[in-house]
Amino acid sequence: MQVLDEASDDGYFVVVPTLAIAEAQAVIGAASDHWYHVLRLPSLRTLDLSPYVAVAVGRIAGPRLQHHPVQAPLIGPLMTAQVLHEARSMTGVIVTSVPEAYGGHEIAVHSLN
Secondary structure (H helix, E strand, C coil): CHHHHEEEEECEEEEEHHHHHHHHHHHHHHHHHHHHHHHCCCCCEEEEECCHHHHHHHHHHHHHHHCCCCCCCCCHHHHHHHHHHHHHHHCCCCEECCHHHHHCCCCCCCCCC
16 A cells, blocks of 8 residues: 555556456455455556457466466466566566566566565
C-alpha cells in the first residue's frame, strides 16, 4: 500500500498485470473487500491479458516452465512473463522484492529490498 500511496502523492501510476493479482490472491487468500479497496485506488492501473498478449507471455514463460526452479510464492513463470512483456511494451521499470525472477532480460528492475 505504501507504493500505491507514494505513487498517488507523486502523480504516478502503479501498473499491475492481472496474472500478478491472481497469483497474489492464490498466495495470500485476501478477503474480497481487501481487493475491492485496492483495485479502486486512483494510482493503480491493471493490465488485462488479451489473447495476443497471452501468446507473447506464453513464449516468454515456455523456457521458464521447462526449467522451473522452486521459487518463492508470487513469482510464477506466467505472471513473471506477463510482467516482463508489459514492462517492455511500455518501457517501464519492474518494482519487486524478488529481482532475481527477472534476470536474463534487458529490462530495468528496482528492488524493494
